[in-house]
Amino acid sequence: MARIIVVTSGKGGVGKTTTSAAIAMGLAKKGHKTAVIDFDVGLRNLDLVLGCERRVVYDFVNVINNEANLNQALIKDKRCNQLYILPASQTRDKDALTKEGVGKVLEELSKTFKYIVCDSPAGIERGANLAMYFADDAFVVTNPEVSSVRDSDRMLGILSSKSKRAELGEDPIKEYLLLSRYDPKRVKLGAMLSVEDVQDILSLHLLGVIPESQSVLSASNAGEPIILDETSDAGQAYADIVDRYLGEDKPHRFIDEEKKGLFGRLFRS
Numbered sequence: 322m323a324r325i326i327v328v329t330s331g332k333g334g335v336g337k338t339t340t341s342a343a344i345a346m347g348l349a350k351k352g353h354k355t356a357v358i359d360f361d362v363g364l365r366n367l368d369l370v371l372g373c374e375r376r377v378v379y380d381f382v383n384v385i386n387n388e389a390n391l392n393q394a395l396i397k398d399k400r401c402n403q404l405y406i407l408p409a410s411q412t413r414d415k416d417a418l419t420k421e422g423v424g425k426v427l428e429e430l431s432k433t434f435k436y437i438v439c440d441s442p443a444g445i446e447r448g449a450n451l452a453m454y455f456a457d458d459a460f461v462v463t464n465p466e467v468s469s470v471r472d473s474d475r476m477l478g479i480l481s482s483k484s485k486r487a488e489l490g491e492d493p494i495k496e497y498l499l500l501s502r503y504d505p506k507r508v509k510l511g512a513m514l515s516v517e518d519v520q521d522i523l524s525l526h527l528l529g530v531i532p533e534s535q536s537v538l539s540a541s542n543a544g545e546p547i548i549l550d551e552t553s554d555a556g557q558a559y560a561d562i563v564d565r566y567l568g569e570d571k572p573h574r575f576i577d578e579e580k581k582g583l584f585g586r587l588f589r590s
Contacts, residue, residue: 326458331474332469335443336501340559341438342367342370344460345546347560354405360381360451361442362413363411365408369544382410382413391430405434420454439453445476465502481493497566501531502533503530503532503576505575528566532575548560
């Protein structure tokens with residue numbers, strides 16, 4: 322059976338789709354057959370971040386409505402043969418997703434995939450609730466600002482009470498914290514919450530810190546998951562996150578301000 326991961330947050334614009342694409346690619350590059358699903362009906366952009374928008378013929382809603390089968394809708398990534406993308410519909414209403422329909426798709430995918438990554442829309446609307454409902458693990462993505470953390474705290478309540486696992490009395494969803502757009506310099510100035518501040522509020526296991534980086538936007542515009550950019554801090558951070566999720570013991574990076582050596586101080590730009 323597949324492990325179902327939901328990438329969620331309470332607030333938009335924190336990096337959920339970037340994270341979903343990076344995590345899915347990272348798992349696939351490790352040799353695990355992985356599917357990533359866009360749950361944001363009407364506003365899909367996972368296919369753009371993964372660079373396969375021109376290859377979309379059928380989508381998630383087509384499969385749910387029996388207008389196409391999974392093999393017709395799944396898009397195989399050109400860079401990694403272990404990664405498949407199931408795009409959202411751009412033309413349907415958010416109510417097009419049903420619990421029964423989503424459950425059937427996930428059940429069918431679970432027969433052949435090791436991991437299923439669900440890219441959730443922001444907030445608590447239907448798509449977000451369904452993305453969370455079937456999850457085994459939740460990657461809670463938040464920025465180090467009060468409003469983002471507060472909204473993520475609200476999502477934790479939903480994860481613990483409205484999931485299939487909660488309804489059946491099974492072990493709860495495993496929750497992990499991903500702190501995105503982190504800038505140690507701004508933390509030092511008091512303009513941003515620290516890692517400790519966020520953990521004090523959310524009490525989640527920290528899976529990784531993704532530093533603020535222009536390379537994330539550049540990668541998204543190029544249709545390349547940022548994890549493939551091994552020279553960027555953000556790409557390295559996501560690679561670390563995948564390794565930690567798979568059980569490797571890796572020290573956290575990008576939390577503290579980088580200390581410059583004597584040469585760096587003398588020739589600081």
